[in-house]
Amino acid sequence: MSSNKNALIRYKTLDKCLKNKYRKYTLEDLIDECSEALFEFEGKESFVSKRTVQLDLQNMRSEKFGYEAPIEVYERKYYRYSDPDYSIHNISVNESDLKAMNNAVQILKQFKDFSMFKDMNGVIQKLEDSIHSTNQKSIIHLDKNEQLKGLEHIDILYESVLNKKVLKILYKSFKARESNHYIVHPQLLKEYNNRWFLICWHKGKIMNLALDRMEEIVTEEQTEYIDKDFDADRYFGEVIGATVSETQRPQNVIFCITPKHAPYVKTKPFHHSQEILKEDENGTVFKICVQLNFELERLILGMGECITVLKPDKLKKRIYKSLTEAVQNYSEDNDS
Known part of the structure; x- marks a missing residue:
């Protein structure tokens, strides 16, 4: 059991004893009561030291946890609350x-x-x-969309990660003609740009499955779960979004933002690796070190005319191609 939970059990036990009007508790009695309470929760002998209980009483008396309990020692031997109506569970709030x-x-x-x-x-x-807050309107609004396809799968996926369950998922990617079954070992639920993904282990590698492409999910009770001790910060550390390549190395992406929009990119960086290389009247040149993926391209294209990719050439050509095709969508020949 964690030390925090142990402390909470001791505080609760001490509180029960100190407000008991029909029994006198010595320090030794309080030690015994705390030890017995921990034994009931843990199912094994748990000796609480004299120093531990003394520190607990001191913490309850102090402002450290907001208790300021009126604990007194009377007859130089027994402990109780000087206020018979006091309890740490009845703390008033301002x-x-x-x-x-x-x-x-x-x-x-x-x-x-x-x-x-x-x-x-x-x-x-x-x-x-x-x-008494039921009539107060919300002053914080978080972006969410309950109508997103695939949200109905959240519960079973969450439980499978939590309880380490193997799943059989019928999945159809945007590029596939037919659906396929995958036996996966769920490691993490990932949200990016209002879309959800399951990060899972499948046939010796990490896979990224979009929830909105899942058609059916069944728990595989007979298959032993493989726990990869997944480190999300490390895995997604070199990308923007949720698409990670096992073979691609991160590259320096250098881009220029117009003076008017540079402050937005400074205050909300594209990536944690972002740094400023140069700044003048023509704009601010930034550098990030990431893998080249779909989400990076969408982010750049979303900046429109406010951004110019300088390097690498491969990314620069992709963005140019996308923008050229976008312009053609608005040509006179396409007017209806």
Whole structure:
């Protein structure tokens, strides 16, 4: 059991003893009660030291955790609350605390219709009721789209990652003519640009499967799960988006942003590797070190006339080709 959970069990036990009006507790009694409580939770002997309980009492008395418990020692031997109505579970909150809690509730409400957060609905309602925030409009809005195809798969995929379950997924990529079955070992759920992906292990390599291309999911109970101890920060560290190549090395991508739009790219970098190479009246030249992928191209094309790719030539030619074809879509011959 974690040390934090141990401490919470001890605090709860001490609180129960200190507010008990019908029994006198010595320090040794409190030690025994804490040891017994931990034994009940862990199912094994758990000796709590005298110093640990003394520190717990000291923490409960202090402002460290917001308790400021009125713990007193009477007859130089017994411990109790000087206020018989006090409990660490009845801590009052000030107006500032209520505002902070209300802001947190408003953020949680953004997710309450999202399938994987459905079990939170009751908790959110209780929080709203307890801080009287039901009539306050939200002042924080998060971008989400519950109508995205594939969100119905979130629950089973989330549970499979959490509980280490192998899945059989019927999947049809945008390029495939027919659907195919994949036996996969789910490692992570990844969201990028309002689309969700399952990062999984399949036949000796990491795969990226879009949720909106999944047609059927079945749990493979008889197959042993392979846990790759997946490090998401490392895996996605050299890309923009969710598409990672196992063979491609990251390249220096150099681009120029017009003076008017450079501040936006400075304050919201394309990638964590971004740095400024030059800045003058013609614009700001940036450099990032990433793999060349579809998401990078979409990001650049989304900047329109505000960006010019300088290097590498391969990416520069791709962007030029895409823009040329886009211009043709607006030529007079295509007017309807």
